[in-house]
Amino acid sequence: MAIPNEKGARGAASAKPAAPAPILANEDIYRRLQQAVFEHRLLPGTRLVEDHLAEVTGSTRGRIRQVLARLAHENLVTLIPNRGAFIAKPTVEEAREVFAMRQLIEPSMADLLARGPKASHIARLRAHVRQEAAARAAGDRAAIIRLSGAFHMLMAELTGNRILTRTLRELCAQTCLVITLYDKPNTPACPYHEHETMIDAIEAGDGAQAAALMRHHLQHIEATLALEEPEPAGRVDLQSLFFS
Incomplete structure (x- = not known):
């Protein structure tokens, strides 16, 4: 019977599985996302992927949806059906x-x-x-x-x-x-x-x-902000695009 290499056995024994993500409460997740907006680490238009957020916070998609819904209620997140959640882009x-x-x-x-x-x-x-x-x-x-x-x-x-x-x-x-x-x-x-x-x-x-x-x-x-309304787009002669 083969005898396992002692050094290899020690290495295998000392190897530790990756630590699971710390489980954060909904309030902690909410606060950290809100703070990231303050710190410009989450910019307008950034997509917030439920699966990834659940993974890094040790949470579930259901709890992440609750947090995103709260942020959407505060107009910090925009929820778009069939597309997901995005950091809001105020008009x-x-x-x-x-x-x-x-x-x-x-x-x-x-x-x-x-x-x-x-x-x-x-x-x-x-x-x-x-x-x-x-x-x-x-x-x-x-x-x-x-x-x-x-x-x-x-x-x-x-x-x-x-x-x-x-x-x-x-x-x-x-x-x-x-x-x-x-x-x-x-x-x-x-x-x-x-x-x-x-x-x-x-x-x-x-x-x-x-x-x-x-x-x-x-x-x-x-x-100090450029809050001028954009000029309305003029009417385009579509026929001229193809037959001019």
């Missing part, structure tokens, strides 16, 4: 609606923070602005956009209003998609010095000024 009209909603919400949020400002809140806001400045100094465009949105979400978090925080997180994620699609070259999407002046107004307890600065800030962001 010009949808982009304007996102900014209209933010104008309704965020000036009041800034005003609220200015009513009895807390030193701990001001310290967190200023620390965040320093991170934004570092990202700009490094020329890290993706980090600049992510941190700019995160500043607004931090303001919402500091109000203590969970519904506001959740709503603004969804709007900021949609704004990231809008900026990716409609950004004008060499234009700062969210000037961090405007964040600093807002913090100054909040620290001074001037709610009216904080709200006014937020309105101007959001108008400024929208103005």
Whole structure:
């Protein structure tokens, strides 16, 4: 009877099967996909394949469908029958609606923070602005956009209003998609010095000024985007294409 090679036997014994993918909860999968939009790791139009997502998350196609349906409800994903799920590509009209909603919400949020400002809140806001400045100094465009949105979400978090925080997180994620699609070259999407002046107004307890600065800030962001409606296509003489 053949005796197995000792070295080979040791090697076979030491070989370990590939570790299974860690099983992530639906909320974790949702958060990571949403964060990937913020970080520009998932760009508009990217296809999200259910089987592959299930494999890498240790999940099932059924659970992945639940997550994708939630993201679709928030307009971050587009579900196309017989084709699959894709990261959304907001239209010009949808982009304007996102900014209209933010104008309704965020000036009041800034005003609220200015009513009895807390030193701990001001310290967190200023620390965040320093991170934004570092990202700009490094020329890290993706980090600049992510941190700019995160500043607004931090303001919402500091109000203590969970519904506001959740709503603004969804709007900021949609704004990231809008900026990716409609950004004008060499234009700062969210000037961090405007964040600093807002913090100054909040620290001074001037709610009216904080709200006014937020309105101007959001108008400024929208103005840096190419949101002009395309010219309607003219009528084409089809006959001339073939018989001219």
